[in-house]
Amino acid sequence: VGVPKQRSLYKSLKNAAKLDAASPSTTQFLVDLIKHSLGELEKYEHQSLIAVNVPGKDYFAFLDPTKGKISRPVSVSLFDLDLCADRLDDFSSGAYRALPRASLEKLLYTMAMSFCCANDMRTSGDKKTPATFFECFVANIFSRELGVLPTTKAEVLNLDMQATLPTDYLFNLGPGKAKIHLPIKISTRERVVQVWAHQRVLDGVYGVGRFRGVLVVITETNLVKGGKVTEVCLPDQWKVYQMFISQLKRIYYLDLPMKYANLAKTYPFLQVKSFAEFFREKDKLISATVE
């Protein structure tokens, strides 16, 4: 019963989000899917993992010993199944944005990770379903907070052809406001240079800084052999991209790696923060004035 219900909810979410990322039915399918995932995850054991070079963080994984299945690593301090179940109605109503910082971080992380982990326990090597789910989740949050719906293509002005470029989510907030370029990733790995490259294209087409690049990522953890967790971070490469390709305005993480948070302290001052911070600073982020 569990698997078909999950599949049908997932399809409904995708269809609803395509029509209107911010609609009450999109929000409801998200909440239903997460509720369902939380229920599934209650069935599994927790296996402790050994965090290597991830100071101050502890991780576990969901384990199904009979099927030999293990989930992706989950942060002990951020994953809170009970809080998440209690606060899903606040997500629907929008009241969640007023939660204390620590609770908001736990809620957002648990909502995103519960679906991903439940999917890990059902499938093998499926990366597309969690990625699509997470895109719907973050696009729903941004659309509701910004009050406009995104598009996923940009017109390119060329004197000899009519071309549209498929893009990540773009939000046009209208005159007097900034516009937002919103790529969304489960983790970045070696593909992240795409984000700066797409920002560069938008800078070229619409003028530098017309779209503000805001990347949202869950985590950079990686489960390696022997039940070990590492965080894969390349801060020096990110500095080079920020210096020489284009300038992203914000990078938000649900599970913020300290190596990336530290990028805000030295040139080129790349602002990498906890996603909960978005709710506090969104007015500044969409203000047309550049600080």
Add this chain to the structure above:
Amino acid sequence: VGVPKQRSLYKSLKNAAKLDAASPSTTQFLVDLIKHSLGELEKYEHQSLIAVNVPGKDYFAFLDPTKGKISRPVSVSLFDLDLCADRLDDFSSGAYRALPRASLEKLLYTMAMSFCCANDMRTSGDKKTPATFFECFVANIFSRELGVLPTTKAEVLNLDMQATLPTDYLFNLGPGKAKIHLPIKISTRERVVQVWAHQRVLDGVYGVGRFRGVLVVITETNLVKGGKVTEVCLPDQWKVYQMFISQLKRIYYLDLPMKYANLAKTYPFLQVKSFAEFFREKDKLISATVE
């Protein structure tokens, strides 16, 4: 006997190429691996494939019905097992570069594809081995033709840190000559924007046009259900990358897609050509003077 011999030759190639991409022993391991692959491929049946939207091209695949294995699509007109076996010594000696254009195209294509297909018949979903082999193959050719060895990292000048950027192959031909940035791919797919992004970083670090970007690719064919072959090409996106991210100097294909070859005819005049053309125009390509 076949599999362990192939694995040990492949490891020897990787080690030799790491020490010296152009050395006679790297060249010999390449030739031995390809000879071995050609022998393996003689054992398999050919299955005709249906080319969809690939005008003027026919493809087949190697088939092992007992194991239910099928290779990637192979061009009927470019794959020439006998010519390849006959001319491998010319590859070692360097005499191959004087072959008539059509024979040179067949030799280069068959050398690259024989290893990839033999690997397809032995493994499942292994993308790394063919990619590494093809990098060694093309780096060997460029190093021998240009007379210098490549590096795979670039120093980045930053006033506050010492950073090196891992890169594709870089060739520094010395004073009075151009420098070459050489990414190498089996096919490009959705990751290709990386190539323009890395070129942009080099332009930023060393000055625009200091490194000439030269991308080498085997093919854009894709085997889909029902024994059908398509060519996955996004020429309008490539135009946008060439206009707004950076300017690649050449893109060479072993199996040239017509949709990309046509990019040379209209703005921004991206030069996409058969790899055989490199041997004819390499002096122009490395001349320091910009036309």
